[in-house]
Amino acid sequence: MAGGNFNKTRVLVTGGAGFLGSHLCERLLKEGYSVICLDNYFTGQKRNIFHLMDNRNFEVIRHDIVNPIFLEVDEIYNLACPASPIHYQYNPVKTTKTSVMGAINMLGLAKRVKAKILQASTSEVYGDPTIHPQKEDYWGNVNTIGTRACYDEGKRCAETLFFDYYRQNRVNIRVARIFNTYGPRMHPNDGRVVSNFIIQALKQEPITIFGDGTQTRSFCFVDDMIEGLVKMMNAPDDFVGPVNLGNPEESSILDLAHLIITMTGSRSEIQFLPPPMDDPQRRQPDISLAQSKLDWHPKVNIEEGLEKTIQYFRGLLQER
Numbered sequence: 001m002a003g004g005n006f007n008k009t010r011v012l013v014t015g016g017a018g019f020l021g022s023h024l025c026e027r028l029l030k031e032g033y034s035v036i037c038l039d040n041y042f043t044g045q046k047r048n049i050f051h052l053m054d055n056r057n058f059e060v061i062r063h064d065i066v067n068p069i070f071l072e073v074d075e076i077y078n079l080a081c082p083a084s085p086i087h088y089q090y091n092p093v094k095t096t097k098t099s100v101m102g103a104i105n106m107l108g109l110a111k112r113v114k115a116k117i118l119q120a121s122t123s124e125v126y127g128d129p130t131i132h133p134q135k136e137d138y139w140g141n142v143n144t145i146g147t148r149a150c151y152d153e154g155k156r157c158a159e160t161l162f163f164d165y166y167r168q169n170r171v172n173i174r175v176a177r178i179f180n181t182y183g184p185r186m187h188p189n190d191g192r193v194v195s196n197f198i199i200q201a202l203k204q205e206p207i208t209i210f211g212d213g214t215q216t217r218s219f220c221f222v223d224d225m226i227e228g229l230v231k232m233m234n235a236p237d238d239f240v241g242p243v244n245l246g247n248p249e250e251s252s253i254l255d256l257a258h259l260i261i262t263m264t265g266s267r268s269e270i271q272f273l274p275p276p277m278d279d280p281q282r283r284q285p286d287i288s289l290a291q292s293k294l295d296w297h298p299k300v301n302i303e304e305g306l307e308k309t310i311q312y313f314r315g316l317l318q319e320r
């Protein structure tokens with residue numbers, strides 16, 4: 001990274017007002033980068049980035065990446081896309097457009113200004129996996145016509161575009177496959193399991209488990225994820241990914257519910273509801289590639305991460 005005011009590395013973070021994007025902007029500003037946060041506020045919130053507004057190295061642009069934009073930047077983190085099933089299924093055609101046309105627009109920009117570009121891909125490219133844990137060379141098991149397909153196939157096509165721009169146009173790419181990540185600034189209404197369970201527990205409402213709760217996920221705390229994304233962006237140019245980023249500590253949804261009830265001291269009871277369509281049964285990243293190539297592994301265990309997240313939602317509910 002260059003020093004001095006006029007030759008700082010200029011970084012564009014699409015989806016910068018979202019959960020992961022806002023933490024990423026904050027981290028990059030702390031490291032002295034000049035940051036442009038681009039967002040259409042579909043699921044992002046201005047409150048996520050208010051505290052950064054006074055920083056003279058921070059700029060915000062309201063823009064939709066489905067439309068082209070021209071900016072002079074050195075690096076692009078492409079995070080713009082709703083991530084929770086409720087939000088990405090709200091307007092599925094738009095979700096595919098954001099993933100595919102957004103990727104084309106951001107890759108076109110990277111090509112034009114010779115910027116390095118990182119794609120926030122997802123464990124959803126593996127669909128409902130038939131191998132466990134998931135390694136990067138597994139091609140996945142996705143239902144092309146299901147309700148999750150707008151996101152899963154959109155993200156898969158985005159990966160294809162990244163690798164074609166890399167091979168065809170020599171764009172300097174990075175692809176990170178993010179597994180379930182949680183922490184402060186998750187959208188309270190996005191229906192993701194960690195935020196839902198914490199809010200339900202704090203309000204003494206029933207904890208809604210979809211299915212029988214034996215399905216598993218592996219939860220990564222946001223600080224660890226941001227560290228992984230930054231390391232991937234700064235990896236040597238011959239390591240473009242895809243690389244899994246996530247916490248391999250696997251938990252059933254039922255165990256997660258019990259843990260959150262205990263940690264919040266809640267009187268909430270568990271309510272079992274029908275499972276959603278194509279809900280993946282097991283998910284756990286094999287992170288040996290990230291460990292060997294990026295010297296990265298998560299450091300925050302689930303209790304520590306949940307404690308910080310519970311504190312955040314407690315504050316949010318008190319404010320209301």
Ligand code: NAD
Nearest residue numbers: 015018019020040041042043044064065079080081083181
């Ligand atoms: P989020 O919904 O909080 O953030 C997404 C941001 O993108 C929001 O600020 C939203 O307003 C913005 N956005 C959406 N569509 C846009 C568009 N067309 N133009 C401009 N901005 C747009 O979600 P998040 O959890 O922060 O996820 C960020 C990225 O990481 C997403 O690409 C997501 O697919 C990926 N990811 C996240 C997780 C996770 O567990 N959080 C897991 C896998 C992948």
Ligand code: UDP
Nearest residue numbers: 085191192193194196208209210215253279
């Ligand atoms: N889930 C649940 N209750 C909720 C929200 C989610 O049981 O209130 C389940 C959901 O069916 C899935 C898991 O928790 O099996 C993780 O869901 P989430 O939407 O957080 O993420 P994803 O399915 O994309 O991994």
